[in-house]
Amino acid sequence: MINFDINTHWVINIGSFELWITDTTLALGGIMLVLIAFAIVVRIKLRKFQEVPTGFQNFIELAVETFENFVAGSAGAKLSWVGGWFFTVFSFLLISNMSGVIWFVRPPTADWTVPLGLALVSILLMQAVGIWYRRGEYFKKFLKPFFLFLPINILGELSRPISLSFRLFGNVLGGMILVSLVYALTPTVVAMFLPVVLHAYFDVISGALQAFVFTVLSLTYLGLATSED
Amino acid sequence: MNPVAFVMAVAYITATAAIFNGFLTTFAQAKIACAAIDGIARQPEARGPITTAMFASLAMAETAGIYGLVVAIIILFPNPILNNFIQYLA
Numbered sequence: 001m002i003n004f005d006i007n008t009h010w011v012i013n014i015g016s017f018e019l020w021i022t023d024t025t026l027a028l029g030g031i032m033l034v035l036i037a038f039a040i041v042v043r044i045k046l047r048k049f050q051e052v053p054t055g056f057q058n059f060i061e062l063a064v065e066t067f068e069n070f071v072a073g074s075a076g077a078k079l080s081w082v083g084g085w086f087f088t089v090f091s092f093l094l095i096s097n098m099s100g101v102i103w104f105v106r107p108p109t110a111d112w113t114v115p116l117g118l119a120l121v122s123i124l125l126m127q128a129v130g131i132w133y134r135r136g137e138y139f140k141k142f143l144k145p146f147f148l149f150l151p152i153n154i155l156g157e158l159s160r161p162i163s164l165s166f167r168l169f170g171n172v173l174g175g176m177i178l179v180s181l182v183y184a185l186t187p188t189v190v191a192m193f194l195p196v197v198l199h200a201y202f203d204v205i206s207g208a209l210q211a212f213v214f215t216v217l218s219l220t221y222l223g224l225a226t227s228e229d
Numbered sequence: 230m231n232p233v234a235f236v237m238a239v240a241y242i243t244a245t246a247a248i249f250n251g252f253l254t255t256f257a258q259a260k261i262a263c264a265a266i267d268g269i270a271r272q273p274e275a276r277g278p279i280t281t282a283m284f285a286s287l288a289m290a291e292t293a294g295i296y297g298l299v300v301a302i303i304i305l306f307p308n309p310i311l312n313n314f315i316q317y318l319a
Contacts, residue, residue, distance in 0.1 A: 004306060074281065163292045170295035173302065213288040220285055 004177055006111055024111040031095050031108065074216060075223040079129065082222060089118060090215045097172055097207025100179070101199050107207075110173045115165035115214075122218035123161045130225030138225070164217060171210045175202030236314045244301040254294035261286045 009026070012019040042060060049057050067090070071083040093109065100107040108114045130138045142153045179198050183191055265283035269276050304310070 073278070166299055167288060167292055167295050170298045171291075174295075174298050177302070209284070213284055216281060216285050217288060 004173075004180070006106065022111075023106040024108045024114065027096070027099060027105050027108045028114070030105070031092065031099060034095065035091060071219060075219040076226060078133070079219075079222055079226060082125070082129070082219075085125075086215050086219060089122075089218075090211055093118075093168070093211035093214055094208060097211055098203050100172070100176055100203040100207070107172050107176060107203075109168055110176050112165065112169050115168040116161065118214070119161040119165035119168075119218075122164065122221065123157075126218075126221045126225045129222055133226045160221065164214065168210050168214050171206060175206055178202060232318070233311070233314065236311055240304050240308060240310050244304045247297045247301040247304065250297040251294040254290060254297075257290040257293075258287055261290060 006022050006024055008020050008022045010021040012021065045056060045060075053061050064087070067087050068080060068083050071086060072080050075082065096108045096114070099105045100110075142150055142157075144153070179195055179202055182195055182198055186194060261283060265279050268279045272279075
């Protein structure tokens, strides 16, 4: 029997509150450790950075500069300060979508709570940025084209975090289910070679694409919320 | 006929029907890619912005297909219909 469930390993009781330690929690912890370790290594190497970049410094500067230009291009130059947060989200999604290639890791983004949390943060940031930059003007967009469209516009706003999170969740979960079905249904000889191709597509290519798409769409929403018309 | 088997068969057929909206999604995505390639062929220097916009629109169009996939997965694995039916029998 193939099992796609999220396994719960321990339940910690804090008063009347239950803290469930699941596959997702463990994978999230591992990915956060990797990212924090990488950030600390970069921070230590940052002291020795020179005027003319070489090797490792080149790579870091290229990544940061590309992302800054990308944020300025898709959300507008005045929003370039959100680049730090979205670079974090992008690298986190990239690693967690690709973590499915390790056989004992269930990708944390294949649990709906993780994409939903990230999407809610993006949407709240969008509303906050829209109100911050445009003040009262921002709420006029709910009354377009005229006031009877108010409920439809509010529904449209509410559907954004759902579509943003389900897009990421469905892609990762679909890939995971397909790969594990192939593992379970093929004989051992085939299972040694075929899943490599499927992992390369569903985890690496599709995962990177979905991380990119999540970031682009969040930035586009932010850009739309702050644009004048 | 065993009623549980009937409910399971209906659930499987419904899941297949839900997956079928990927059909129209693929047509929509093909149309977006077609328009993007047209744009790049006309203005090769605008490749970068067109590619970014194409990926964003492809993701938008993909949402419907993903909704179908999620509905199919919910029908197949958590299977609320069958659980309700078993509760009703018991």
